[in-house]
Amino acid sequence: MEGCASARVPPLTSRADDIDQLIGFSTGADDYLVKPANPRLLLARVAAVLRRTDGRRRAQEPTQVTLDGVRIDLERRSVTVNDTPVDLTRIQFDLLAVLAENPQRVLTRGQLVERVWGDWFGDDHHLDVHLSRLRQRISAAGGPRVAHAVRGVGFRFVD
Structure with missing residues:
Protein backbone atom coordinates (compact mmCIF):
# COMPACT_ATOMS: atom_id res chain seq x y z
CA MET A 1 0.00 0.00 0.00
CA GLU A 2 3.04 2.19 -0.46
CA GLY A 3 3.26 3.14 3.23
CA CYS A 4 0.04 5.19 3.25
CA ALA A 5 -2.35 2.92 5.13
CA SER A 6 -1.87 4.57 8.52
CA ALA A 7 -1.89 8.15 7.25
CA ARG A 8 -4.74 10.54 8.05
CA VAL A 9 -4.92 11.76 4.46
CA PRO A 10 -6.28 9.45 1.79
CA PRO A 11 -3.71 6.99 0.47
CA LEU A 12 -3.09 7.36 -3.24
CA THR A 13 -2.29 4.04 -4.85
CA SER A 14 -2.58 2.16 -8.11
CA ARG A 15 -3.98 -0.84 -6.26
CA ALA A 16 -7.68 -0.82 -7.03
CA ASP A 17 -8.68 -4.32 -5.85
CA ASP A 18 -11.35 -4.51 -3.18
CA ILE A 19 -9.03 -6.50 -0.89
CA ASP A 20 -6.38 -3.75 -1.06
CA GLN A 21 -8.97 -1.12 -0.15
CA LEU A 22 -10.29 -3.28 2.73
CA ILE A 23 -6.74 -3.70 4.06
CA GLY A 24 -6.23 0.06 3.83
CA PHE A 25 -9.36 0.80 5.85
CA SER A 26 -8.65 -1.95 8.38
CA THR A 27 -5.20 -0.51 9.08
CA GLY A 28 -6.56 2.94 9.88
CA ALA A 29 -6.99 4.83 6.61
CA ASP A 30 -9.82 7.39 6.59
CA ASP A 31 -10.22 7.23 2.82
CA TYR A 32 -8.78 5.49 -0.22
CA LEU A 33 -8.05 6.98 -3.63
CA VAL A 34 -6.91 5.06 -6.71
CA LYS A 35 -4.52 6.49 -9.32
CA PRO A 36 -4.94 8.20 -11.67
CA ALA A 37 -6.89 10.55 -9.44
CA ASN A 38 -8.57 13.83 -10.19
CA PRO A 39 -6.47 16.46 -8.33
CA ARG A 40 -9.60 18.38 -7.30
CA LEU A 41 -11.09 15.22 -5.83
CA LEU A 42 -7.87 14.55 -3.92
CA LEU A 43 -7.85 18.10 -2.50
CA ALA A 44 -11.53 17.83 -1.53
CA ARG A 45 -10.89 14.57 0.33
CA VAL A 46 -7.86 15.98 2.13
CA ALA A 47 -9.89 19.06 3.13
CA ALA A 48 -12.69 16.82 4.46
CA VAL A 49 -10.25 14.84 6.61
CA LEU A 50 -8.67 18.04 7.94
CA ARG A 51 -12.10 19.45 8.84
CA ARG A 52 -12.92 16.29 10.80
CA THR A 53 -9.62 16.12 12.66
CA ASP A 54 -9.46 19.87 13.36
CA GLY A 55 -12.95 19.76 14.83
CA ARG A 56 -12.00 16.86 17.12
CA ARG A 57 -8.85 18.64 18.29
CA ARG A 58 -10.70 21.86 19.08
CA ALA A 59 -13.43 20.01 20.96
CA GLN A 60 -10.85 18.31 23.18
CA GLU A 61 -8.57 21.27 23.91
CA PRO A 62 -9.72 24.06 26.18
CA THR A 63 -9.18 27.47 24.63
Whole structure:
Protein backbone atom coordinates (compact mmCIF):
# COMPACT_ATOMS: atom_id res chain seq x y z
CA MET A 1 0.00 0.00 0.00
CA GLU A 2 3.04 2.19 -0.46
CA GLY A 3 3.26 3.14 3.23
CA CYS A 4 0.04 5.19 3.25
CA ALA A 5 -2.35 2.92 5.13
CA SER A 6 -1.87 4.57 8.52
CA ALA A 7 -1.89 8.15 7.25
CA ARG A 8 -4.74 10.54 8.05
CA VAL A 9 -4.92 11.76 4.46
CA PRO A 10 -6.28 9.45 1.79
CA PRO A 11 -3.71 6.99 0.47
CA LEU A 12 -3.09 7.36 -3.24
CA THR A 13 -2.29 4.04 -4.85
CA SER A 14 -2.58 2.16 -8.11
CA ARG A 15 -3.98 -0.84 -6.26
CA ALA A 16 -7.68 -0.82 -7.03
CA ASP A 17 -8.68 -4.32 -5.85
CA ASP A 18 -11.35 -4.51 -3.18
CA ILE A 19 -9.03 -6.50 -0.89
CA ASP A 20 -6.38 -3.75 -1.06
CA GLN A 21 -8.97 -1.12 -0.15
CA LEU A 22 -10.29 -3.28 2.73
CA ILE A 23 -6.74 -3.70 4.06
CA GLY A 24 -6.23 0.06 3.83
CA PHE A 25 -9.36 0.80 5.85
CA SER A 26 -8.65 -1.95 8.38
CA THR A 27 -5.20 -0.51 9.08
CA GLY A 28 -6.56 2.94 9.88
CA ALA A 29 -6.99 4.83 6.61
CA ASP A 30 -9.82 7.39 6.59
CA ASP A 31 -10.22 7.23 2.82
CA TYR A 32 -8.78 5.49 -0.22
CA LEU A 33 -8.05 6.98 -3.63
CA VAL A 34 -6.91 5.06 -6.71
CA LYS A 35 -4.52 6.49 -9.32
CA PRO A 36 -4.94 8.20 -11.67
CA ALA A 37 -6.89 10.55 -9.44
CA ASN A 38 -8.57 13.83 -10.19
CA PRO A 39 -6.47 16.46 -8.33
CA ARG A 40 -9.60 18.38 -7.30
CA LEU A 41 -11.09 15.22 -5.83
CA LEU A 42 -7.87 14.55 -3.92
CA LEU A 43 -7.85 18.10 -2.50
CA ALA A 44 -11.53 17.83 -1.53
CA ARG A 45 -10.89 14.57 0.33
CA VAL A 46 -7.86 15.98 2.13
CA ALA A 47 -9.89 19.06 3.13
CA ALA A 48 -12.69 16.82 4.46
CA VAL A 49 -10.25 14.84 6.61
CA LEU A 50 -8.67 18.04 7.94
CA ARG A 51 -12.10 19.45 8.84
CA ARG A 52 -12.92 16.29 10.80
CA THR A 53 -9.62 16.12 12.66
CA ASP A 54 -9.46 19.87 13.36
CA GLY A 55 -12.95 19.76 14.83
CA ARG A 56 -12.00 16.86 17.12
CA ARG A 57 -8.85 18.64 18.29
CA ARG A 58 -10.70 21.86 19.08
CA ALA A 59 -13.43 20.01 20.96
CA GLN A 60 -10.85 18.31 23.18
CA GLU A 61 -8.57 21.27 23.91
CA PRO A 62 -9.72 24.06 26.18
CA THR A 63 -9.18 27.47 24.63
CA GLN A 64 -9.14 29.38 27.93
CA VAL A 65 -7.72 28.63 31.34
CA THR A 66 -8.73 30.76 34.34
CA LEU A 67 -6.95 30.36 37.67
CA ASP A 68 -6.84 32.79 40.61
CA GLY A 69 -8.03 35.72 38.49
CA VAL A 70 -5.54 35.03 35.69
CA ARG A 71 -7.32 34.27 32.40
CA ILE A 72 -5.18 32.78 29.65
CA ASP A 73 -6.68 32.61 26.17
CA LEU A 74 -4.62 29.95 24.44
CA GLU A 75 -5.98 30.63 20.95
CA ARG A 76 -5.51 34.40 21.06
CA ARG A 77 -2.35 34.13 23.15
CA SER A 78 -3.62 36.81 25.50
CA VAL A 79 -3.58 37.12 29.28
CA THR A 80 -5.75 39.20 31.58
CA VAL A 81 -5.55 39.60 35.34
CA ASN A 82 -8.87 40.65 36.87
CA ASP A 83 -9.91 41.88 33.37
CA THR A 84 -6.71 43.93 32.98
CA PRO A 85 -4.70 42.95 29.87
CA VAL A 86 -1.11 41.87 30.52
CA ASP A 87 1.50 42.04 27.76
CA LEU A 88 3.80 39.04 27.78
CA THR A 89 6.61 37.94 25.52
CA ARG A 90 6.26 34.67 23.63
CA ILE A 91 8.41 32.83 26.16
CA GLN A 92 6.59 34.30 29.15
CA PHE A 93 3.22 33.35 27.66
CA ASP A 94 4.38 29.81 26.90
CA LEU A 95 5.74 29.37 30.44
CA LEU A 96 2.50 30.64 31.95
CA ALA A 97 0.40 28.41 29.70
CA VAL A 98 2.41 25.29 30.58
CA LEU A 99 2.18 26.02 34.30
CA ALA A 100 -1.55 26.82 34.10
CA GLU A 101 -2.30 23.61 32.20
CA ASN A 102 -0.81 21.74 35.19
CA PRO A 103 -1.87 23.98 38.13
CA GLN A 104 -1.36 21.52 41.00
CA ARG A 105 1.56 19.67 39.46
CA VAL A 106 5.17 20.59 40.11
CA LEU A 107 7.06 20.80 36.83
CA THR A 108 10.81 20.35 36.83
CA ARG A 109 13.14 22.79 35.14
CA GLY A 110 13.77 20.18 32.48
CA GLN A 111 10.06 19.75 31.79
CA LEU A 112 9.55 23.51 31.46
CA VAL A 113 12.56 23.91 29.17
CA GLU A 114 11.40 20.98 27.01
CA ARG A 115 7.81 22.27 26.71
CA VAL A 116 8.78 25.90 26.01
CA TRP A 117 12.11 25.75 24.17
CA GLY A 118 12.21 22.15 22.96
CA ASP A 119 15.70 20.90 22.18
CA TRP A 120 17.64 23.69 23.88
CA PHE A 121 21.19 23.88 25.19
CA GLY A 122 21.13 27.10 27.26
CA ASP A 123 21.57 27.27 31.02
CA ASP A 124 19.02 27.44 33.84
CA HIS A 125 19.63 31.15 34.31
CA HIS A 126 17.57 31.90 31.17
CA LEU A 127 14.58 30.09 32.68
CA ASP A 128 14.97 31.97 35.97
CA VAL A 129 15.08 35.35 34.19
CA HIS A 130 11.95 34.62 32.15
CA LEU A 131 10.07 33.34 35.21
CA SER A 132 11.09 36.41 37.22
CA ARG A 133 9.85 38.78 34.53
CA LEU A 134 6.64 36.77 34.16
CA ARG A 135 6.01 37.07 37.91
CA GLN A 136 6.65 40.83 37.78
CA ARG A 137 4.17 41.40 34.97
CA ILE A 138 1.41 39.30 36.54
CA SER A 139 1.84 40.83 40.01
CA ALA A 140 2.02 44.38 38.56
CA ALA A 141 -1.47 43.79 37.16
CA GLY A 142 -2.72 42.70 40.59
CA GLY A 143 -2.45 38.97 40.03
CA PRO A 144 -1.14 36.23 42.31
CA ARG A 145 2.47 35.16 42.46
CA VAL A 146 2.75 32.65 39.64
CA ALA A 147 5.52 30.15 38.99
CA HIS A 148 6.00 29.34 42.66
CA ALA A 149 9.34 27.61 43.22
CA VAL A 150 9.34 24.24 44.95
CA ARG A 151 12.84 23.98 46.38
CA GLY A 152 14.96 21.32 44.74
CA VAL A 153 12.15 20.14 42.43
CA GLY A 154 10.79 22.81 40.08
CA PHE A 155 7.82 25.14 39.78
CA ARG A 156 4.03 25.08 39.98
CA PHE A 157 1.43 27.64 38.92
CA VAL A 158 0.60 29.09 42.36
CA ASP A 159 1.41 28.33 45.99
